[in-house]
Amino acid sequence: xxxxxxxxxxxFWTATIRIASPLIFATMGELICERAGVLxxxxxxxxxxxxFAGWMAVYSGTGLWTGVAIAxxxxxxxxxxxxxxxxxxxxxxxxxxxxxxxxxxxxxYFSYRLALPxxxxxxxxxxxxxxxxxxxSDIPIIGPALFAQTPLTYLAFALVLAVSITLYRTPLGLxxxxxxxxxxxxxxxxxxxxxxxxGAVIVGSGLMAVGxxxxxxxxxDSFFFEMVNGRGWICIALVVFGAWKPxxxxxxxxxxxxxxxxxxxxxxxxxxxxxPYQVFLMMPYFLSIVALVAMSRRxxxxxxxxxxxxxxxx
Amino acid sequence: MGSKGxxxxxxxPISNPTLARTILPPLIALGSTVVIASLLAMIAGAxxxxxxxxxxxxxxxxxxxxxxxxxxxxxxxxxxLSVAVAFRAKLWNIGAEAQLYxxxxxxxxxxxxxxxxPSIALVPFIAACAMIAGAxxxxxxxILKTRFGVDEVVTTLLFNFIFLLFVxxxxxxxxxxxxxxxxxxSARLIxxxxxxxxxxxxxxxxxxxxxxxxxxxxxxxxxRTTLGYEMQAVGLNPEAARFxxxxxxxALIKTALLSGGLAALAGxxxxxxxxxxxxxxxxxxxxxxxxxxxxxALLNPLAVIAAALFVAGIFVGADSMSRAAGVPxxxxxxxxxxxxxxxxxxxxxxxxRIRRE
Numbered sequence: 026x027x028x029x030x031x032x033x034x035x036x037f038w039t040a041t042i043r044i045a046s047p048l049i050f051a052t053m054g055e056l057i058c059e060r061a062g063v064l065x066x067x068x069x070x071x072x073x074x075x076x077f078a079g080w081m082a083v084y085s086g087t088g089l090w091t092g093v094a095i096a097x098x099x100x101x102x103x104x105x106x107x108x109x110x111x112x113x114x115x116x117x118x119x120x121x122x123x124x125x126x127x128x129x130x131x132x133x134y135f136s137y138r139l140a141l142p143x144x145x146x147x148x149x150x151x152x153x154x155x156x157x158x159x160x161x162s163d164i165p166i167i168g169p170a171l172f173a174q175t176p177l178t179y180l181a182f183a184l185v186l187a188v189s190i191t192l193y194r195t196p197l198g199l200x201x202x203x204x205x206x207x208x209x210x211x212x213x214x215x216x217x218x219x220x221x222x223x224g225a226v227i228v229g230s231g232l233m234a235v236g237x238x239x240x241x242x243x244x245x246d247s248f249f250f251e252m253v254n255g256r257g258w259i260c261i262a263l264v265v266f267g268a269w270k271p272x273x274x275x276x277x278x279x280x281x282x283x284x285x286x287x288x289x290x291x292x293x294x295x296x297x298x299x300x301p302y303q304v305f306l307m308m309p310y311f312l313s314i315v316a317l318v319a320m321s322r323r324x325x326x327x328x329x330x331x332x333x334x335x336x337x338x339x
Numbered sequence: 340m341g342s343k344g345x346x347x348x349x350x351x352p353i354s355n356p357t358l359a360r361t362i363l364p365p366l367i368a369l370g371s372t373v374v375i376a377s378l379l380a381m382i383a384g385a386x387x388x389x390x391x392x393x394x395x396x397x398x399x400x401x402x403x404x405x406x407x408x409x410x411x412x413x414x415x416x417x418x419x420l421s422v423a424v425a426f427r428a429k430l431w432n433i434g435a436e437a438q439l440y441x442x443x444x445x446x447x448x449x450x451x452x453x454x455x456x457p458s459i460a461l462v463p464f465i466a467a468c469a470m471i472a473g474a475x476x477x478x479x480x481x482i483l484k485t486r487f488g489v490d491e492v493v494t495t496l497l498f499n500f501i502f503l504l505f506v507x508x509x510x511x512x513x514x515x516x517x518x519x520x521x522x523x524x525s526a527r528l529i530x531x532x533x534x535x536x537x538x539x540x541x542x543x544x545x546x547x548x549x550x551x552x553x554x555x556x557x558x559x560x561x562x563r564t565t566l567g568y569e570m571q572a573v574g575l576n577p578e579a580a581r582f583x584x585x586x587x588x589x590a591l592i593k594t595a596l597l598s599g600g601l602a603a604l605a606g607x608x609x610x611x612x613x614x615x616x617x618x619x620x621x622x623x624x625x626x627x628x629x630x631x632x633x634x635x636a637l638l639n640p641l642a643v644i645a646a647a648l649f650v651a652g653i654f655v656g657a658d659s660m661s662r663a664a665g666v667p668x669x670x671x672x673x674x675x676x677x678x679x680x681x682x683x684x685x686x687x688x689x690x691x692r693i694r695r696e
Contacts, residue, residue, distance in 0.1 A: 066492065106680075115350065116683050119431055119492060120634055124679040127627070131672030138667035139383055258496045265490070303508040310497040314483075317494065321487040 031290045038170035040289075042178060045282035047072075047239040049181040051260040052267070052274050053188050054100075054232030059264055060192065061225035062205035062329045066122025067107050068233050069257030070129030071100050075234025077133045080241035080248045081140060083150045093177070093238055100234025101227045103129050108226035112219050115333030126257070134250065152246035153177055175243045177235075182275075184232070189271040201225055205327035208334040218334045233257070255310065262313035266320050269327060277316070285309050350691040364685035372678040376670060385664040397659025398652035404659070406542050410613060412644075412651035414439070414622065416550035417605035418629025419636060419643040420557050425477075425598040427561070427638050428570040429577070430484075430591055432477055434495030435602035436626025437502035441476045442469035442603025444506060446610040447514060447525045447617045450532030458531040465532060466549075466607050473603020474596040476502065481595035485588045499626065507619055514617070525617040534612035546608030550644075553601060557640040560597070570594050602626060631679050637686065650675060 031037050051072055058065040065071075079096035083089055103125060110121045141147065153175040162172035192198040203211045204221040211218050236256075241248045263281065267274025288305040291297040297305070353360065377387035398408050418435040425432035432438075449465045456464065480494040509515075510523040518526070534545045561567035569590040572580040581587050605625055610617055632650050636642035657671035 110680065110684060114684060114687060116687060120630075120683055121680065123433065123627075123630055124676050124683075127631070127672060128676035128680065131669045131676055135379065135383075135667050135669040135673055138669065255497070255500045258493055258500075261493050262497070265493070301508045301512065303504040303511075307501045307504045310500045313497055314489075314494055317489045318483060318487055321483075321489045 027291075027294050027296075031287065033166065035166050035169045037283075037286055037290065038166055039173065040286040041279065041283045042170050042174060043244060043282075044285050045278045046174075046178045046181045047236040047244065048256060048260055048263060048278040048282065049185060049275060050236030050239060051233045051257060052236075052263045052278055053184055053271060054229040054236065055260050055264045056229075056267070056269060056271060056274055057188065057201070057225050057232070058229040059330055060205045060269060060327055061201050061222045062208065062327060062332065062334070063108065063111055063222055063226050064118045064122065064261075064331050065104075065107060065226060065229060065233075066119060066261070067103055067125030067129060067230065068122075068260060069253060069255070070126030070133075071103050071230050071233040072237030072240075072253045072257050074103060074129040074133045075100050075237030076241045076252060077137060077237075077248050078234065079238030080150060081136075083242065084148060089151075089153055089242060092242060093235060096234045096238035097231040100237075101231040103234075104227040104230025105223075107230065108223040111333070112222045112226070118331050137248065137250075147247045147249060149246045150242070152241075153243040177239050177243045181239075185271050185275045192271065202327075204334075205329050208329050208332075212334075222334075233260075236260075259309060259313050262317050266313075266316040268320065268325055281309065281312065281316075284312055349694045350687075351694050353690060353692055356689060361689050364688040365682060368681035368685035369678065371681055372674055375677050376674045379670060379673060380664065380666045383664075383666040383670075385666045390660060390664060390666065390670075393660035393663050394653060394656030396656070397663075398656030403542075404655065408648065408651045408655045409543055409547055411655050412647040413544075413547045413550050413612070414605035414609050414625040415628055415632050415647035415651055416554060416644055417608065418602050418625050419632030419647050420550075420553055420629075420640055421598045421602035421605075422629045422633035423636060423638040423640055423643055424557060424561075424570070424601065425594060426574075426633060428574040428591060428594040430481065430594050430598065431490075431492045432480075432495055432595070432598050432602075433492055433630065434477060434480065434498045434626070435598075435605075435629045436499045436622060436624065437495070438473035438476045438599045438602035439606040439609075439622050439626050440502050440506050441472040441599075441606065443606030443610045443617050443621055444509060444514070445469045445472040445603070446532075446607045447528070450528040450611060451526045452529050455529075456531065458533075458535075461531050462534060462611065465611065466604065469603045469607040470600035471603075473601075473606070474599040477595045477599030477602075478592065481592055485591055503619070506617075510617065510619060516616070523619060527616045528611060532611060533615065534608065544608070544612035546612035549604065549608060550647075553604065554640045554644050557597075557601070561640060566590070566593055602629070605629075628675070631675050634679055635682060 051068060055065055055068055075096040078099040079092040082095040083092040087095065107121060107125050110116045111118050155173055156176050158172040162168045192202060200211060200216055201221055204218050208218040211221065237253060240252055263274055263277045266277040288308045292302060292305050373391055377390055380390040381387040397404055399405050418439060421435045421438065422432060445468050446465055449468055454461060476498065480491045480498060483489040483494055484491045507523065510525060514525045516524050516526040537543050537545055537548060569585050572583065572585055573587050573590045577587050609621055614621065628650060632643055632646045635649065636646035653671050653674055657668050660666060661668040
């Protein structure tokens with residue numbers, strides 16, 4: 026049976042973890058924003074900007090890690106803009122987020138055209154290489170999947186742990202979650218809801234940009250228009266699917282990536298070849314909707330998500 | 340109530356705003372947009388003072404340019420109305436792109452010879468069917484919202500990707516033009532299914548007039564009917580609306596039907612009026628741009644016409660400016676995004692005063 030062969034192949038699981046990595050960064054970024062009470066619909070555009078900024082930096086001669094840092098800084102700058110408009114000014118998070126996605130995307134394409142006016146195919150960079158971890162990567166199937174990846178993938182998994190510990194085991198995390206659940210209580214403790222929320226959006230946006238940079242610096246070695254292709258929106262669905270919890274969101278991202286890796290392989294089987302390829306390409310988006318519906322009843326939405334605090338009329 | 344210890348901004352409502360308070364912030368927002376665009380043009384190596392002139396000239400400088408702008412504004416009026424209707428009821432329809440293509444697909448299915456009726460009957464019939472298709476496409480996320488509480492922002496966004504792939508599948512399958520030399524393109528509409536030009540020889544079709552009529556119709560619905568009142572009430576405060584005896588769920592569904600239908604008319608008018616057939620690049624994001632149009636119009640249906648002309652002018656003008664000055668056309672999108680963000684801020688500042696405490 027073809028399906029069993031696919032599921033037992035190391036390359037399938039390696040691809041799954043690779044596909045999941047950018048989603049993990051961006052999902053953690055969105056999760057941090059939403060836990061603090063801010064929906065960040067700038068995610069799609071910020072991923073585009075991060076993908077370009079990191080790749081462009083390396084193409085211009087910086088090291089790979091410097092490129093990642095630059096991508097993150099670019100994301101944080103967009104996060105600062107988003108949070109300024111949505112937190113102290115309390116503007117509609119829907120409108121600002123969508124506007125920011127348009128701004129970040131168009132600024133990126135504008136910069137790309139300025140930097141490389143005459144190219145037909147975008148130049149390549151020396152991307153991150155696979156860094157196998159000795160011994161562990163020799164375990165059958167899961168060894169290569171988990172321990173023969175690029176450094177950014179290891180970072181993605183470490184990030185989930187870091188976000189989890191910060192959210193649930195530190196005073197900062199407690200304050201952050203409270204800002205998204207009961208901001209009045211945070212203010213009563215003498216803490217600034219504004220600072221907490223702005224900080225969360227800025228850091229979260231930085232992580233989204235690193236998710237974008239993974240595409241150009243680790244998964245591929247070049248920048249293409251449309252390369253983010255809705256991944257940001259999928260990450261918003263993953264946050265809901267993960268019930269706003271880092272561990273569950275990670276599982277969601279891996280599950281999602283497994284389906285994505287699977288559809289690519291089924292396309293190449295004799296049965297798959299008879300089905301229009303668009304059906305397979307629809308699956309990730311369709312799956313995200315199904316996940317949203319399935320989790321809708323159980324999800325515990327942060328109580329103050331999308332509710333501005335400290336607006337004058339209170 | 341504010342937090343202790345920290346200085347931060349507080350917004351204080353202004354009860355009687357002066358004329359300057361009402362007009363200045365939006366003007367400054369538009370002015371800043373122009374300054375930012377000029378700076379970016381300068382970075383791109385063009386003369387910053389000539390770029391705005393080139394855009395205006397490219398959009399309205401000749402009869403040809405002005406007609407091009409009116410043609411470009413037509414689908415934007417429809418998608419802008421679609422978004423304005425939905426957002427007023429706080430139904431976050433980001434899926435006008437999918438609804439537009441639903442209208443276009445129906446137009447092609449019915450208009451390429453499947454039905455042979457005189458033009459006077461065929462065109463309105465196709466338009467009505469297109470509206471139904473668009474309405475159904477938005478109905479799905481709306482029912483997911485009202486029944487299961489699934490956020491419609493994400494579902495309508497995801498539907499855009501699904502529907503575009505679906506159209507691609509149709510264009511490479513059942514809707515593919517057998518005479519199309521292998522291009523993923525539909526057959527051409529029969530002449531009876533086309534929207535004719537308003538004046539012979541003038542490159543402007545009846546879709547534009549239909550868009551204006553649609554804007555007036557939406558305005559009447561919002562100002563003069565119970566449905567308009569219900570949509571407004573649901574958007575302002577769903578809890579209060581429910582308490583006042585308004586069937587919130589039904590009002591949202593009616594809003595969705597109207598909003599989806601309006602967006603579908605954009606697809607109908609582009610295929611039947613302008614292009615004559617369907618390709619995958621029928622819409623360069625008209626559905627998404629409709630959000631900007633609606634926001635710049637402050638969700639007012641009549642102002643949508645002006646906002647669509649403004650946005651279309653920037654796109655058409657930027658194309659022409661790009662050819663003349665060598666600045667990438669993406670400058671148009673940057674200007675619109677900047678205008679949108681600054682405008683929502685400016686509108687806030689017409690109603691609130693910033694206090695530091």
